[in-house]
Amino acid sequence: MMCTALTGISPSVIAELKNGKARTIELSSAHNIISLTEASTGECVFMTSVDQDDFSEGDPGILVDLLALSISMKRLVEFVNPAYFEERERMSARIKVRYAGSTLARGVEGQDWGKPTKVDIVRSSCYRAG
Template sequence: MEYVALTGISDLVMSELKNHQLRTIEIRTPQNFFTALNVDAGDTVFLTHTSIHDLTRGTTGLIAKVIKHQLSTHRTITGNDMFFEEHETMMIRLQLQTKGIARISKVLSSDVGKETRVVAEDMCFYEAR
């Protein structure tokens, strides 16, 4: 099945997603941000701790359903008597419900600045090594 892929997810987050059925993650990295922009509630995504540059056939990860998708902007203003500096960042919050484990059979797109897409097959727990 074809999935949007979020890559470079920390081992701690991956472990939390494996152990709990529902978790919210924040997406701030540019590559995952571009990918997550096109995800809506109800879509299914593939998550892996592997970086986008190392994404290949055989890479394992989790399949999760997107329950909520929220885009937010944070603005910070700092300054003194001489100058003011404004900094604005955007992030996406995804509330995910873990569905299972999968292995990539084909990488469809992994270009920087574009949506990362893979074809992955569900795995039985005894196959997950």
């Protein structure tokens, strides 16, 4: 089963999700936002604490149900003095997810820059009842 992969997620976030409650997470890393552009609510998403560069077959992670997804751009304007100001933009994605089970990556696709990361997962024979 192929699904979107989010990498570099904090181990403490993954541990909290394993408690079974739905949580909202804000992601600001470009590779995760790019991966989420091809995801939609109701799909399963693979999350791992392994960094994007090191992510490979056999890495552990969790499956989560994507309950809500919002990608937005924030504009920040900073004034230093009346003659100088700096304008910055920051893209972020907010997702609401719920733990569905633990699994391993069987195959990884799209680790090139600008492409969504997809993962083929090992199907579990035992699922979490929720």
